[in-house]
Amino acid sequence: MQILIILLALLAVAVYVFSKQDKVGYYAKGDRLARMEATPNFKDGVFDNLEHTPSLAEGESMFTVIKKWLFTSNPNKQPLHELPHVQTDLNALPLDSNVLVWFGHSSYYLQLDGKRILVDPVFSGNASPINNVKAFLGTNTFHVEDMPEIDILVISHDHWDHLDYATILALKPKVKRVLTGLGVGAHFEGWGYEPNTITELYWGETADIDGLHFTSCTARHFSGRWFKRNTSLWSSFAVRGQHLNLFLGGDSGYGTHFKKIGDALGPFDWAVLENGQYNESWRYIHMLPDEVVKASQELRAKKLLPVHSSKFVLSIHDWDEPLKQVSKHGQTNGVPVATPKIGEVLYLDQNQTFLHWWEQV
Template identity: 45%
Template sequence: MDKKDIALTIPTLYPNEIVSIIVGDFKLTKMYLLLIVVLTLVIVTYLVLQLPVFGRLPKGKRLEKLRQLPNYGNGAIENLSPTPTKPEDVSWGQMLSKVIKGNVNGVPPKAILPLVPDFSPSESLKMTWFGHSSYLIQVDGLNLLVDPVFSARTSPFQFIGTQNFPGTDFIKAEDLPSLDIVLITHDHYDHLDYGTILKLKNKTKHFITSLGAGSHLERWGIKPDQLTELAWGETAELMGLSFTAAPARHFTGRKFKRNQTLWSSFVLKTKIQRLYLGGDSGYDTHFKNIGQTYGPFDLAILECGQYNDMWPYIHMFPEEVVQASIDLGAQCLLPVHWGKFKLAIHDWDDPIKRVTAKADELGVQLVTPQLGQTFSLENKPQTAWWKEL
């Protein structure tokens, strides 16, 4: 074959054809790169979601019991009343815009000054509030800790999320006395904190929680014989105390799938007192029903904070908190779920100002302890300490 024959076998490429080949190769390479990026993100997301902090969804007998609940349907637990995530006239875009905008008054202007707790054993009832929904009940010689969160952020990772208010990190899990019972109302991060549970599990005799949430605790090393899970209406007698799980109007979930574990309020009976531990809840008729069935109560501990018109069904406004305490037949009201974390866009002290005003109007007796202040029902703190900041 001579040079002329060889030349005839090589196709002639015009400039526009060369450009087309180059562009085609670039598009193909770009598509492959995009595919690799997407697959990498999918794999990383999957691996991250397997981390222990997210807990574990119920399965086996635990899941079967959940499916037998009268308010279980369409693969999830439902509230007693229809409870949409948001009103129909509110868009997700509006919610996101307002949350991003935030509120400069959502954090106290100065550090909160807590008091030094008194953890000495006690037969008579005394309590210590640590901010938000964490509090210690000491009664009948026992130590009962509710919804303990002692991490800096209510988040699966401590490098994201709003940080606790200055001055509110005055107590660590290691500082607490030995605990007889830890009670967890539901599995949200501001009530069930992975880091705190790891520090408490070896100093706690027993854990009580809503049905299904025990799956998280077991993954974190809590033994099944250390764990009691209750559905609404069920009662457990432990160490001389009586715990009854009761309805609440809320939701659960530590990942994307909601309402796979139960959320509850709890009725606590000691030798002498009857307390209502509210957990998180929007206002509804269940307060009246609980008051008629289990009340009256010496004290109602109700969430009062992190509310907004954009999610009015899952958290109470302060005025509703006061009405709920009346519905329950409570002699006095301790408003919690405020004073430590900014999880909504209202002013940091808006909850206590509004609940105080409504309580004064309706003649409801409030208990307003400082963070870290140990108190009894015979000596109820009623100081307006938030006004000093």
Template identity: 45%
Template structure:
């Protein structure tokens, strides 16, 4: 009788473990997780000077976690540490602009919150890291702040260049890019990210997939340069199989630098020297923490990075829509003011949806 009960409980435990394993396998094999690079793309990745021991690496050694509590301790602290004003109590001020009615000859920028923004310049329309549906694998995580979720894929006009800085969920949204697929001319992304997009129905000839220090001529007068940043990548269980990047877009009239996500490093000064007279630099500001200070730009380094780029104007993003770190939600807005007042930088500080002339 006793042996029968033991067998029964053992069988139940095995069955529960099997159900959990099957559920996890099914979950991470949803289309939204994308697909790891394979075939010719993987062979190209293996030839990259930035790919070592089966993964992409940063220019310099970059510890993911820097806390003396260790990775597990730092994660526990992050999960259970309470922060005042992590999310706004009231709706964040926004403007709902009808992008379909924008005159094509106007040079403008519209920020949608976090790291999503639209640029129209010299007759071309550029959409960067659009996340209009979900910023995580599940809808109840990374919920947008009240009032910020006002733009949807259908609000976007036809796009000439879709720019994806890296494949994290808060920058590459499956539902958004699927919805835009038939209205996008070319996709500009880092090496390996194109695998996700092909898996989701984009044509190979649409993809401008670049390694750091590569460039591509897009159209007459338009050239994109793929440049380093200090970050990491991944949508599932395996990290750093696709390249994270910043991009500099040269248009007939301006130079626009899109820094993507990443901590401070020597690349800011190098880019500033290589590309003098940058008209606008778009920098990360938000979702930082001392426990991961090398992979996101800390407030103490924002002014320094901006000065090294020598850009005429600065816009900061990666804030005001999601709470992905434990700082007060409006701390990035104070960082902007400090950059303007203490660092004497020419800052653009729009509200979500505001039309900013370029």
């Protein structure tokens, strides 16, 4: 019994010490917290979804989920070989070209109306607080030094696979403006970003930045970098340029919000939607592939780019299942689905055909 008490005490100390590390982040206070408290879905110190959103599906528990994770054998959860990729020189892209370059998972680079935008960059090769979720071979070939100056850094929410401490610190000299959800700016200020460079929006709020019109949109998800959840907002963003209207989805389970966004802000030329790391056990916070296609239809999107796959193991499905399934459902429902390789240039105002590259791995 005495040994057990000592071990528990040591564990408690380790947890406490880790929680004080800079990379864990910061909680909102002062004027930022007051602004959060004035919003309709911030109660008892945390945000809530507008639609009832259980963390786990009916009949599931954390015990059953952990059991499945530990005892479901799937050797295809990660690829056996290096994934094909294209090492595009971002600095050489003509600034007047409207393009998107995907870096795997939910990280991508945008050029729109001459502005350079970087979304949810994770270049450290890891997607967890304890460095145990490693990037697949061939998926971590882009780094901060490969980035040009960034006019607008967009962060959908503060999870480790979207807000990467090492990347954010290294990017600081290159980033002119940060756009994110309400409360997430506390992390950026704690990490040395100037407050006047950070724009935080609540759902439905708008901001005009460098000639682009951004609207913060609802998502059905959660936030948090340590034990306490939902202390900052999780968001998607609509961005309207001179000729293109884009939906940047972040993380979200399927819900009624997609049709509302499509009715209010659509049609969209492109919807970038999460498709991967899903499971029936947590289907309310991550979409299944058929729901991704349905969401793009309800957004009134002309084309769909699926992300949130092909870099990290965060579920128990085959690593290539998300791309296989979303492509199948897109074809069945007449929704054009773009599937570029990591680093391959997608021209937002052109029609392109992409190979099913995962079939060659």
